[in-house]
Amino acid sequence: MRPLIGIAGKELKDYFVSPIAYIVISVFLLVTGWIFFTTFFLFNQADMRNFFNLLPMTFSFVIPAVTMRLFSEELSVGSLETLLTLPVRFSDVVMGKFVAAVLFTAAILAPTLAYPVVISLLGDLDWGPVVGGYAGALLLGASFCAIGLLASALTRNQIIAFILGAVICFSLTVIDKMLFFFPDSLLGVIAYLGAGTHFENIAKGVIDSRDLLYFFSVTFIGLYAATLAMQER
Numbered sequence: 001m002r003p004l005i006g007i008a009g010k011e012l013k014d015y016f017v018s019p020i021a022y023i024v025i026s027v028f029l030l031v032t033g034w035i036f037f038t039t040f041f042l043f044n045q046a047d048m049r050n051f052f053n054l055l056p057m058t059f060s061f062v063i064p065a066v067t068m069r070l071f072s073e074e075l076s077v078g079s080l081e082t083l084l085t086l087p088v089r090f091s092d093v094v095m096g097k098f099v100a101a102v103l104f105t106a107a108i109l110a111p112t113l114a115y116p117v118v119i120s121l122l123g124d125l126d127w128g129p130v131v132g133g134y135a136g137a138l139l140l141g142a143s144f145c146a147i148g149l150l151a152s153a154l155t156r157n158q159i160i161a162f163i164l165g166a167v168i169c170f171s172l173t174v175i176d177k178m179l180f181f182f183p184d185s186l187l188g189v190i191a192y193l194g195a196g197t198h199f200e201n202i203a204k205g206v207i208d209s210r211d212l213l214y215f216f217s218v219t220f221i222g223l224y225a226a227t228l229a230m231q232e233r
Contacts, residue, residue: 003088007096008103011070015104020065025108028062032112048116048125052133052203056173056196059137059144064165066104067148068158070097071230075156094227098142098149105141109134128205136202139215140195144169146222153229169195172218 015021036051116130144165151165152158176194191197195218198211 003092004096004099007088007093008099011097011100012103015066015100020069021104024062024065025111028058028108029111032058033115036115048119048130048133049203051112051115052129052137053200055133055137056140056199057170059140060169060173061166062108063101063105063141063144064148064151064162064169066108067101067145067152067165068162069152070101070149071152071226072156072158072161076158090227090230094149094153094223094230098145098223101145101149102138102142105145106138109137109141129203132205132207133203136199139202139212140199143195143215143218143222146219146226147172150222150226150229153226172196 032051032054035054113134116125116127119125120127147168148161148165151168152161154164155161172193172195174194174196176191176197192210192214195214198214201208201211
């Protein structure tokens with residue numbers, strides 16, 4: 001456990017000493033804040049529905065930008081070999097970087113907690129879906145972090161890692177919106193693969209074991225595949 005915590009702490013520190021972290025946070029807050037409050041005053045409804053509706057699409061590009069350097073940078077500069085000379089396991093390295101990415105994702109979301117506070121001052125806000133929405137956002141963020149970590153483990157180039165992670169995350173976000181392209185026999189499977197539907201269910205305050213299983217499965221598969229990729233290298 002100690003190596004995992006040490007790696008997570010180092011990676012989290014590296015995030016906040018890099019200007020890229022603040023650029024990502026600023027862009028995320030500007031985009032989500034502008035889109036959300038524009039539609040909020042348009043519909044004049046005291047809820048966070050529009051914010052959570054656009055979150056999967058935003059995360060599919062923001063989180064790969066957060067995770068693209070985690071392994072690609074190590075492979076590019078050759079520091080991974082030095083890291084592995086320490087008494088750590090591959091799983092410690094992968095989990096440490098994953099924990100750091102999830103904590104940074106939580107840090108990105110933290111300033112948006114001001115949104116429901118402001119809305120509650122303007123109207124009667126139902127806090128149940130808000131709590132469910134943020135819980136779903138963390139689960140969605142964790143699963144996308146695992147995918148981004150896998151993409152970063154597959155290449156030395158950070159740009160390629162970003163593109164690969166973004167393509168996978170974006171595909172999972174929109175695939176359940178494109179069911180008309182698939183034969184009827186596959187609709188059930190394709191619909192289940194879509195991250196958007198599972199996130200929307202939790203964001204409504206509905207906790208279903210199938211949705212939790214989906215996010216845990218995607219996270220596990222991403223981390224396990226990343227570990228295998230690093231072992232092969």
